[in-house]
Amino acid sequence: xxxxxVYVASFKTYLAESYNELVNKVSWPTWKELQSSAIIVLxxxxxxxxxxxxxxxxFGVHNMTNTSFxxxxxxxxxxxxx
Numbered sequence: 001x002x003x004x005x006v007y008v009a010s011f012k013t014y015l016a017e018s019y020n021e022l023v024n025k026v027s028w029p030t031w032k033e034l035q036s037s038a039i040i041v042l043x044x045x046x047x048x049x050x051x052x053x054x055x056x057x058x059f060g061v062h063n064m065t066n067t068s069f070x071x072x073x074x075x076x077x078x079x080x081x082x
Contacts, residue, residue: 029037059072
């Protein structure tokens with residue numbers, strides 16, 4: 001039973017120290033900094049998704065059906081190998 005008391009006491013200490021650190025030691029970003037960081041993340045995500053879309057279109061991985069005109073570079077290479 002004594003071990004449980006020690007664990008509860010150390011958990012309370014942990015919570016108190018965590019609260020103290022979050023309130024007094026952490027430097028939180030301002031609203032302006034938060035907005036600019038969010039815009040950077042959004043633009044980067046859009047650029048990466050556009051890059052993946054272009055690579056998918058160019059290589060033609062999603063257009064490997066017989067009905068599509070553009071089969072991409074992979075479709076062209078597969079046709080050469082036949």
